[in-house]
Amino acid sequence: MSVLDAFALTDRVALVTGATRGLGRAFAVALAEAGADVVIHGRDADAASAVKTEIESLGRRAWVVLGDLTEPGAADRVAADAVGRAGRIDVLINNAGACIHRPALEVTDDEWSHVFETNVTALWRMSRAVGRTWSNAETAASSTSAPSRA
Numbered sequence: 001m002s003v004l005d006a007f008a009l010t011d012r013v014a015l016v017t018g019a020t021r022g023l024g025r026a027f028a029v030a031l032a033e034a035g036a037d038v039v040i041h042g043r044d045a046d047a048a049s050a051v052k053t054e055i056e057s058l059g060r061r062a063w064v065v066l067g068d069l070t071e072p073g074a075a076d077r078v079a080a081d082a083v084g085r086a087g088r089i090d091v092l093i094n095n096a097g098a099c100i101h102r103p104a105l106e107v108t109d110d111e112w113s114h115v116f117e118t119n120v121t122a123l124w125r126m127s128r129a130v131g132r133t134w135s136n137a138e139t140a141a142s143s144t145s146a147p148s149r150a
Contacts, residue, residue, distance in 0.1 A: 010035035013086045015079075017069060017126055018096030020047035027093050028062075029054060036091065037061040039082040043068055061086075069096050069122035070114065079129035092130045094123045 014031045018024035020042030028038045032055040040055070040062055042048045048064040055062035063085040067074045082089055098118035100107045 008035050009091065012036045012090040013039065013082075013088055014091035014093060015039040015041060015065075015082045015086075015089045015130065016093040016095055017041040017078075017122075019051055019093075020044050024093070024095040025051055027095055029058070031091070031093070032058045032060040032062070035060070037086060039063045039065055039086050039089070041065050041067065041069075041078055041082075041096070069126060070117040075122065075125035075129040078126070079133055083133055089130050089133055092127065094126050096122060096126075 009031060012035070014028075014036040016024055016028040016031065016038060019028040019038070019040040021044075024042070028040055028051055032038050037060050038055050040048050040051050042051075042064075043066060045064070045066055048066065052062040052064050063082070065078050065081045065085070067078045067081075069075055069078065079089065096118060098115045100111050100115060
């Protein structure tokens with residue numbers, strides 16, 4: 001077996017948070033190129049639709065699940081919707097993130113709270129929500145957290 005075969009994701013289902021732009025979009029497309037079907041999460045329906053079209057052009061299935069992960073209960077809803085549409089989640093890429101592009105001394109407490117809620121609390125909630133779907137799963141699953149907003 002080649003190294004590429006060992007890492008193939010053929011017929012796996014990946015959920016990528018923050019998949020509508022930047023690194024999230026790149027992760028979603030790369031996973032599809034590796035054989036995965038992809039659940040695209042984001043807050044922008046038009047951008048999510050464009051990523052869905054791109055993934056489907058690669059011959060993979062794709063679904064869109066929208067939601068603001070900083071809202072209480074949103075991670076549970078996103079995970080449940082993803083499983084409802086795709087049947088399961090095998091891979092979680094916890095990519096949704098926020099960043100303020102100004103000097104730290106100019107960042108307000110509210111802005112910092114939004115960054116923390118997005119990059120830490122939402123990541124935890126999403127990991128926990130998807131982990132619950134794996135607790136009774138028969139297949140191995142994988143999770144990666146890579147919040148970034150370059």
